[in-house]
Amino acid sequence: MIPLKSKAEIALMREAGRIVARVHQALRDMIKPGITTAQLNARADEIIRAHGATPTFLGYPHTGKNDFPYSVCISVNEVIVHGFPSGRWLEPGDIIAVDVGATYRGWVGDSAWTYPVGQIDNEAERLLSATEGALWAGIAQAHVGNRVSDISRAIEQYVNQRGFTVVREYTGHGVGRKMHEEPQVLNYVPRGARRSPEIKVGMTFALEPMVNIGTWRTRTLSDGWTVVTADGKRSAHFEHTIAIMENGPEILTVL
Numbered sequence: 001m002i003p004l005k006s007k008a009e010i011a012l013m014r015e016a017g018r019i020v021a022r023v024h025q026a027l028r029d030m031i032k033p034g035i036t037t038a039q040l041n042a043r044a045d046e047i048i049r050a051h052g053a054t055p056t057f058l059g060y061p062h063t064g065k066n067d068f069p070y071s072v073c074i075s076v077n078e079v080i081v082h083g084f085p086s087g088r089w090l091e092p093g094d095i096i097a098v099d100v101g102a103t104y105r106g107w108v109g110d111s112a113w114t115y116p117v118g119q120i121d122n123e124a125e126r127l128l129s130a131t132e133g134a135l136w137a138g139i140a141q142a143h144v145g146n147r148v149s150d151i152s153r154a155i156e157q158y159v160n161q162r163g164f165t166v167v168r169e170y171t172g173h174g175v176g177r178k179m180h181e182e183p184q185v186l187n188y189v190p191r192g193a194r195r196s197p198e199i200k201v202g203m204t205f206a207l208e209p210m211v212n213i214g215t216w217r218t219r220t221l222s223d224g225w226t227v228v229t230a231d232g233k234r235s236a237h238f239e240h241t242i243a244i245m246e247n248g249p250e251i252l253t254v255l
Contacts, residue, residue, distance in 0.1 A: 004202030016109030017252035041085035045071035056101030092118035111253035112239035149196035208239030
């Protein structure tokens with residue numbers, strides 16, 4: 001069952017998305033050599049709570065067994081997703097993916113962006129450009145009458161044409177009252193996959209291509225959360241929450 005949201009519910013998700021966008025705006029300005037990822041986490045938490053929301057990721061999935069212990073995910077260089085903030089200093093040439101979730105009046109906004117730390121090399125620039133471009137390619141296919149697999153195919157083709165690989169174990173997803181709802185939105189189209197759901201007005205998705213320089217394969221560190229590239233090469237992550245409207249997709253995680 002894919003939940004369809006009313007205009008009033010999407011309005012609340014829009015407010016959650018704006019809070020997420022404010023966090024990104026503030027952290028983008030903070031990111032520079034010498035800043036620690038723990039400082040970024042603290043600032044994100046402060047902004048989310050100041051706007052009457054709560055950090056969606058903190059304590060997720062609320063089972064009491066290795067729940068996520070931070071307010072945002074911060075993933076540097078070879079870390080793909082779910083990175084832990086720490087006392088690590090950012091260095092020139094790093095790339096840093098910041099994944100932010102905010103829950104406002106019971107509704108979730110979710111967005112990730114990858115930022116350069118100072119001057120980055122050409123390969124990293126191409127990686128960021130390809131990953132962001134893949135996100136926009138996926139959003140362009142999020143129209144009534146298309147299918148979820150049209151989004152997946154657009155993302156995969158955009159990335160492959162630029163010589164990078166899409167992560168397969170971690171995907172986009174429906175989002176709303178919960179951070180993870182149906183449907184799963186893959187960043188590739190598996191061979192022999194069943195026909196995917198048709199896109200309808202009122203669906204809300206978090207589209208999030210994760211793109212690697214080398215292999216698409218991953219491994220998870222001993223903390224049970226941090227996911228890194230299997231070959232140690234760099235990865236980038238871009239994500240927006242969108243709503244399917246009569247006239248096309250609306251990006252909710254913007255100011």
